[in-house]
Amino acid sequence: MSVNSAVVVGVDESATSMNAVRWAAAVAAQRNRELRLVHVIDDILLSLPRPLPTQENLHEVVLARGHRLLAKAREAAREVAPEVKLHVELARGRAMDVLRGESETAGLLVLGTPGLRPLGRFLVGSVTIALSAHAACPVAVVRAHVGEDAPPAEGAVVVGVDGSPSSEQAIEVAFEEASWRGAPLVAVHSWDEPFIAAIFEEARLLLDRPLVEAHEREVLSQRLAGWREKFPEVHVDPVVARGSASERLLEYADRAQLLVVGSRGRGGLSGMLLGSTSQTVLSYALCPVIVARPAAGGKS
Numbered sequence: 609m610s611v612n613s614a615v616v617v618g619v620d621e622s623a624t625s626m627n628a629v630r631w632a633a634a635v636a637a638q639r640n641r642e643l644r645l646v647h648v649i650d651d652i653l654l655s656l657p658r659p660l661p662t663q664e665n666l667h668e669v670v671l672a673r674g675h676r677l678l679a680k681a682r683e684a685a686r687e688v689a690p691e692v693k694l695h696v697e698l699a700r701g702r703a704m705d706v707l708r709g710e711s712e713t714a715g716l717l718v719l720g721t722p723g724l725r726p727l728g729r730f731l732v733g734s735v736t737i738a739l740s741a742h743a744a745c746p747v748a749v750v751r752a753h754v755g756e757d758a759p760p761a762e763g764a765v766v767v768g769v770d771g772s773p774s775s776e777q778a779i780e781v782a783f784e785e786a787s788w789r790g791a792p793l794v795a796v797h798s799w800d801e802p803f804i805a806a807i808f809e810e811a812r813l814l815l816d817r818p819l820v821e822a823h824e825r826e827v828l829s830q831r832l833a834g835w836r837e838k839f840p841e842v843h844v845d846p847v848v849a850r851g852s853a854s855e856r857l858l859e860y861a862d863r864a865q866l867l868v869v870g871s872r873g874r875g876g877l878s879g880m881l882l883g884s885t886s887q888t889v890l891s892y893a894l895c896p897v898i899v900a901r902p903a904a905g906g907k908s
Contacts (some may be wrong), residue, residue: 613745614642618707618735619681622693628744628750629684631759631896632698632718637689645681645696647674648743649704657816671870674698701734711743716898721751740890740899741871741882746781750896758897763865764845766790768857768885769797769831776871777900779831782868783839785898791865792843798856799848800859854888861893867899 623673629645636643649670678696685694699706711717715778719736740747767782779795786793793904799820802856827846836844849856861867872883882890882899890897 613720615639615716615718616644616707616714617711617718618703618720618739619645619647619677619718620703620720621677623721626681626684626720627758628720628748629681629803629840630717631750632716632748633685633689633692635716635718637692637833639682641715643689643695643696643847644710644830645685645694645712645869646699646707647678647697648699648701648706648780649674649703651700659888662663665836667681668743670842671698671822676767707735707739708743711745711747711901712738714745716748717743718748718750721749727851735779736890737882737887740886740901744896746901748896748898749890760865763863764792764860765775765866766794766796766860766864768853768870768889769795769828769852771827771831772870772872774872774883774900775831776870778868778870779835781900783835783842785866785868786842787839789865792845794845794847794860794864795828795832796847796853796856797824797831798851798853798861799824819849819850821850824837837858854885856887857889858892861889861897863894864895866896866898871899871901 615632615634617846619625619629633643635641655668668709675698678698682696684695685692707717707719717739719735721733736747736749744867765782765786767778769779782793804820825846828846828848832844832846836842847856847860857867857869867889869886869889870883871886886899
């Protein structure tokens, strides 16, 4: 997060939006950043035909609802961080476009999740997915921790490491977050090639697992080396495990206060809005998730 960049929250009417506001307010206060609360009114709502008397004041009703929502968000932020510099904005347009524009000068864009599906999977809206893939700053997706009123404030910061450029961005964000929070960092690197494994199994050949694991540990060590030197105060627990990257990350995220991933992992398709691992952890992680993005001006 750059020195003077603001923390921006996309405020909506979802059940978790106020959790996102409170979480963001704590981050902004801790790092002496401005907090911007932005609610977007879709122009479509303001341009609907209003032939009936009951619809004549639709414009005023929609605007009033937006102002009430922002007032509620302001109050929630003040409860957590009464001294933080705060700005509220009622914007018009498409939420994706407005918030993407906000990300150009923000240090962090914070969003809530719409709700909870059966079997514990969180709904991740299309705007959240699109912003996680195309915002000009890191995007945090926040929901209440299951069984509690607020996201967890204790535990490690967990980061997924796979060697891709996106993973490098995630490592940087994760070290910064762990340093700010005074938290240990768990760096998870998984290795599993299902197609190759199937070939070896079919040919009745066995992989030299200790040798492969030693190689993967060396890869992880190299990826972390420079960042460990830059953040010597952060205790790092490197983890190498075979299996699905999303499954391994979710195992550690269950006990974490924050999970950091890249927007696209190794082997990701450029045509996808967001990598499969990132989409999975956004849907299932019990802690807030930050999707690392390039700094403004970088490639989307």
